[in-house]
Amino acid sequence: MFNKEIKSVLDLVKAFPTEQSCIDHLTEIRWNDSVVSPFDSTSKVYVCKGNKYQCKNTGKYFNVKTNTIFDNTKLELQKWFLAIWIVTSHKKGISSLQLGRDLDITQKSAWFMLQRIRKCFGIENDNELDNEVEADETYVGGKNKNRHNHKKAIASQGRSAKDKTPVVGTVERNGKLNANVVENVGSATLTREIVANVKQSASLYTDEWLGYKGVSKIYDHSIVRHNQGQYVNGRIHTNTIEGFWSLLKRGIFGIYHFTSKKHLQMYVDEFVFRYNTRTSTSSNRFDLLLSNMENRITYKELIG
Numbered sequence: 001m002f003n004k005e006i007k008s009v010l011d012l013v014k015a016f017p018t019e020q021s022c023i024d025h026l027t028e029i030r031w032n033d034s035v036v037s038p039f040d041s042t043s044k045v046y047v048c049k050g051n052k053y054q055c056k057n058t059g060k061y062f063n064v065k066t067n068t069i070f071d072n073t074k075l076e077l078q079k080w081f082l083a084i085w086i087v088t089s090h091k092k093g094i095s096s097l098q099l100g101r102d103l104d105i106t107q108k109s110a111w112f113m114l115q116r117i118r119k120c121f122g123i124e125n126d127n128e129l130d131n132e133v134e135a136d137e138t139y140v141g142g143k144n145k146n147r148h149n150h151k152k153a154i155a156s157q158g159r160s161a162k163d164k165t166p167v168v169g170t171v172e173r174n175g176k177l178n179a180n181v182v183e184n185v186g187s188a189t190l191t192r193e194i195v196a197n198v199k200q201s202a203s204l205y206t207d208e209w210l211g212y213k214g215v216s217k218i219y220d221h222s223i224v225r226h227n228q229g230q231y232v233n234g235r236i237h238t239n240t241i242e243g244f245w246s247l248l249k250r251g252i253f254g255i256y257h258f259t260s261k262k263h264l265q266m267y268v269d270e271f272v273f274r275y276n277t278r279t280s281t282s283s284n285r286f287d288l289l290l291s292n293m294e295n296r297i298t299y300k301e302l303i304g
Contacts, residue, residue: 005281005282005283006282006283006286007282009082009085009086012081012082012085013078013082016077016078016081017078018078019076019077019078020051022076022077022078022080022081023051023063023064023077025290026064026065026068026070026077026290026293027064029287029290029291029293030064030068030290030293030294031064035047035053037053037055037056037057037058037060037062038055038062038066038067038294039055039057039058039060039062040055040057040058042057043055043056043057043058044056044057048061051063051064065077067294067296068293068294068296069116069117069119069120069293069295069296069297070293071296072298073112073113075105075109075113079103079105080113081286082102082103083099083103083110083113083114083117084117084286084289084290085282085286086099086102087099087114087117087270088273088274088277088282088285088286088289089282089285091274092247092250092251092254092255093251093255093256093270093271094114094255095255095256096110096111096114097110099113099114112299112302115263115266115297115302116296116297117289118263118266118267118269118270119266119295119296119297120289120292120293120295121266121269121270121272121273121289122265122266122269122292122295123273123288123289123291123292123295124176124269124272124273124276124277124288125178125179125180125268125269125272125273125276126178127172127175127176127177127178127197127276128197128198128199129170129171129172129175129176129178129197129198129199129202130172130198130199130201130202131172131173131175131202131203132172132173132202132203132205132235133170133171133172133173133198133202133203133204133205134170134171134173134204134205134206134237134238134239134240134241135168135169135170135190135194135198135204135205135206135212135215135238135241136168136169136206136207136238136241136242136245137166137167137168137169137182137185137190137209137211138166138167138169138245138248138249139164139165139166139167140164140165140167140248140249140252140259140264141163141164141165165181165261165264166181166182166183166184166185167179167180167181167182167248167264167268168180168182168185168189168190168193168194169241169244169245170193170194170197170198170241171240171241171244172202173240176276177241177244177272177275177276178197178272179244179248179268179271179272180193180265180268181261181264181265181268185209185211186211187210187211187212187213187214188214189211190211190212190214190215191214191215191218194215194219195215195218198219200218200219202219202220203219203220203222204219204220204221204222205221205222205223205224205235205236205237205238206221206223206224206238207223207224207225207226207238208223208224208225208226208227222236223236224236224237224238244271244275247271247274247275248268248271251271252267263302273285273289
């Protein structure tokens with residue numbers, strides 16, 4: 001862990017000037033003086049030279065990068081640390097083109113780094129919410145009216161998911177937020193998402209969409225009727241979650257311009273992570289993401 005708060009890229013470079021200093025920090029976060037074999041967690045581990053270890057039960061060798069986002073990459077850890085610092089510190093994210101320029105690597109390598117890092121953001125997208133909770137859904141994708149005629153989707157108005165991808169979010173006021181890509185916004189889907197994320201003791205606020213009718217049997221459910229021009233009724237509103245949708249869409253359209261449905265959840269996780277760690281220090285966000293470094297994805301999985 002950091003001895004002092006690191007507030008800038010220059011501070012980070014000073015804190016991790018060598019490959020060994022990066023390895024030592026990863027070792028502390030991953031194992032905290034008790035090395036565990038990634039091949040057999042019950043096995044005794046032998047310490048070898050060159051930052052290597054051996055699993056007694058399997059006979060396999062490994063290091064702190066084995067089965068993590070840093071596994072099988074030729075880039076030095078200092079560049080990985082810089083990438084993680086930049087991504088977790090920027091409020092709206094960073095494109096692979098810009099990251100490539102910042103680190104003096106190719107855009108392809110920068111994109112792969114970013115996708116591996118995004119895979120770790122999900123650590124903050126699995127919270128149990130209570131008290132006053134807002135639920136809402138949104139759609140991510142270009143506007144149909146802005147497409148060329150041969151690319152326009154027919155009958156895609158309203159809550160149609162023909163040309164966009166639906167995302168459902170739940171947020172506890174003054175607390176955490178969850179958001180997940182879903183296949184549709186029907187009653188069964190919305191009920192499943194809300195029950196998975198919200199305690200039954202919570203007071204639930206939604207708009208008047210019929211997809212939320214199923215949760216009225218489970219929660220103290222109040223509705224704000226947007227179709228009647230009503231956006232606030234005392235404490236009943238969905239302004240908090242709608243504010244997050246604005247942040248998500250501005251980030252995706254302004255920085256990334258386009259995201260495929262296949263990878264959209266990772267981008268959603270990225271913005272959820274930023275929202276849920278908004279009061280944390282940059283150093284704590286950095287270490288929090290590193291604590292989920294075993295959530296690895298391969299290049300083949302990314303492009304498959």
